[in-house]
């Protein structure tokens with residue numbers, strides 16, 4: 001059974017969405033779940049915040065959204081301010097590379113970078129060839145699918161699964177090159193294909209993606225092979241429907257919804273609806289801004305405790321981002337309400353708060369308060385034996401999005417069940433089961 005939105009009383013008018021349409025024959029087609037494996041955190045085994053990892057995660061988010069803005073401008077002609085990508089300082093990259101080498105050689109469970117990854121398969125194996133599986137970061141904050149190519153010899157492709165078009169009987173080569181710009185001036189790029197793509201038993205034929213022949217060395221530090229963008233067409237660099245949209249229009253799923261459950265165990269992405277085992281109560285849906293191509297429910301507010309500090313927000317709900325970011329001026333207003341809060345690292349907009357009294361930070365869209373738990377706010381102590389903890393809400397101007405745009409990544413999404421509804425152009429939240 002799929003749940004419908006709840007209608008709440010009050011001054012804010014909520015959209016009430018109809019039940020998902022049943023498939024012909026009267027049976028609501030169930031979706032399927034893909035398990036996601038959680039890959040460590042920004043907190044070291046000693047409980048101390050790992051600044052290198054956080055820097056890499058932040059730069060990754062900045063550059064990803066710059067690419068979104070480039071794509072948006074190309075696709076819509078929309079006037080957004082395009083800034084230059086940011087480079088990871090070479091000493092930080094060096095340390096992360098060494099750490100990843102150590103991790104790979106020692107098969108440590110302590111993976112670098114925080115992300116939730118799951119498997120997909122691409123192509124139809126020709127006789128005598130194996131299925132081509134990839135470990136994927138499912139990213140609601142971008143809209144393109146890409147995997148490494150079998151012709152990639154960059155350091156970034158080392159140890160990754162690679163797509164070989166000649167092993168797939170359904171591969172079709174397209175006359176385009178897909179590219180991503182990095183802050184050090186390099187690009188990641190590769191030719192575009194369409195092929196059959198299967199996620200959790202749901203198959204889209206004719207799915208466009210790029211097979212990267214060149215990847216930045218920093219990709220080596222990421223546990224996943226590639227990215228599946230789950231955003232919307234206006235930010236697609238391939239200018240093609242992302243997977244779920246494609247699966248819906250090809251009839252592989254009846255309901256244009258996907259949902260995330262991110263937890264320490266049992267994490268999953270559910271495609272084609274919601275997994276009722278993973279949440280309780282009604283899903284509170286909010287309409288997104290339909291022009292930006294990102295999952296941005298409008299008219300959001302932020303609270304500290306019961307005090308409303310920010311209004312008129314349209315935050316980006318971004319599964320491919322680890323932390324939460326708001327423009328520095330907004331974050332300053334939030335921490336002004338938190339006794340003992342102080343700037344920890346000005347360049348990265350990181351703040352700390354007394355570990356013994358974590359603030360209750362929540363976001364709402366006129367309905368329930370969606371609160372970040374103390375555990376999910378805490379990135380670890382500022383240093384060994386410190387009484388201050390680094391907060392997962394940073395003050396950083398990601399640029400180009402405007403003064404009312406926060407990016408709410410996994411540190412936010414982990415606290416609730418989140419539903420992304422393509423049919424209704426809305427994001428929903430529900431309490432975790």
Ligand SMILES: *[C@@H]1O[C@H](CO)[C@@H](O)[C@H](O)[C@H]1NC(C)=O
Nearest residue numbers: 289290291292298314401402
């Ligand atoms: C959608 O986002 C754009 C860009 O931030 C903004 O100009 C516009 O007012 C937003 N629309 C709504 C309905 O909030």
